[in-house]
Amino acid sequence: MEHTGDADVASAAALLAEPARAKVLMALADGRALPASLLATEAGVAPQTISSHLRKLLDGGLLQVEQSGRHRYYRLAGPEVAAAVEAVARISKPQPVKSLRQSTRAAALREARTCYDHLAGRLGVDLLEALVRRNALVRTDGGSGAERRPDDPLAQQLPDCPYALGPAAADIFGALGIDLTDTTSTRRLLRCCVDWSEQKHHLAGRLGAAVTNSLLARAWLERRPYPRAVTLTPTGEQHLSQLLPLS
Incomplete structure (x- = not known):
C-alpha cells in the first residue's frame, strides 16, 4: 500500500524564492494565460532564461501550459496557487520603492486587482460590503459587512x-447578467478570501468570478498596464452608484 508523506513545502518554497519565478507567478495571479515573451519582460530576464524558469514551475506543479497555434500560453495550475502567492505577499516585507512607476504600481494593486479570477483590493472589499448592504448577500455568522473574523487565516x-x-440576490445579480440557477459548473458558488492588503473579506468562488467577468465585459472595469491591476471606469462608477453604491 502506498503511503502519502508530509507535503513537500520546501520544494514549493524554493520555486517561489527565486525573484524571476516569483514575478512570473505574480503576473499570472489574475488567472490569465500569458506567453513566455511577455513573462520574460515582466520578470526582467532574457527569453532563454525564462524558458528554464517556466520548466521548473511546470515540473513543480505550479503552472499549466496550453498550445494555441504556434504559441504556448502559461497559467497558474489553479486558484490554490494564487492563494499561496497572496499569502506569501501578506507576510513579505515591501520592496523598496525606487521609482515613481513602482510607487504607482503598488498603489494600483492595493486599490483594485484581480486575485486569480475575482476582484480584490479596496474595490473588491467595497463591492462585497455593498452586496451585503443591498441584501444581495447576508452574513450567516452575525458579522458585519466584509469584516474579517478573529480566527480567519x-x-x-x-x-x-x-x-x-440574500433576498435581493436575484435582482442584483440578475442586473449584472448572472444566472444564479446555472448548475453547469461544479465550482462552489460562494467563497471568500481574506484580502491581504485590506484584511477584510472579498468575494471569490464562481460568483466572485462571474461578477468580475460581468464588470469587465460591460467595460465598467478595465485592466491597467500593470499585471493584475484593474480600475473602475467612469461608466462603471455611474452604473454601480445606482445598482451597488460603494462606500
Whole structure:
C-alpha cells in the first residue's frame, strides 16, 4: 500500500524564492494565460532564461501550459496557487520603492486587482460590503459587512464562507447578467478570501468570478498596464452608484 508523506513545502518554497519565478507567478495571479515573451519582460530576464524558469514551475506543479497555434500560453495550475502567492505577499516585507512607476504600481494593486479570477483590493472589499448592504448577500455568522473574523487565516481563501444569498440576490445579480440557477459548473458558488492588503473579506468562488467577468465585459472595469491591476471606469462608477453604491 502506498503511503502519502508530509507535503513537500520546501520544494514549493524554493520555486517561489527565486525573484524571476516569483514575478512570473505574480503576473499570472489574475488567472490569465500569458506567453513566455511577455513573462520574460515582466520578470526582467532574457527569453532563454525564462524558458528554464517556466520548466521548473511546470515540473513543480505550479503552472499549466496550453498550445494555441504556434504559441504556448502559461497559467497558474489553479486558484490554490494564487492563494499561496497572496499569502506569501501578506507576510513579505515591501520592496523598496525606487521609482515613481513602482510607487504607482503598488498603489494600483492595493486599490483594485484581480486575485486569480475575482476582484480584490479596496474595490473588491467595497463591492462585497455593498452586496451585503443591498441584501444581495447576508452574513450567516452575525458579522458585519466584509469584516474579517478573529480566527480567519490571513490572506487566503477561507475553508468556510460566512455569507449566503440574500433576498435581493436575484435582482442584483440578475442586473449584472448572472444566472444564479446555472448548475453547469461544479465550482462552489460562494467563497471568500481574506484580502491581504485590506484584511477584510472579498468575494471569490464562481460568483466572485462571474461578477468580475460581468464588470469587465460591460467595460465598467478595465485592466491597467500593470499585471493584475484593474480600475473602475467612469461608466462603471455611474452604473454601480445606482445598482451597488460603494462606500
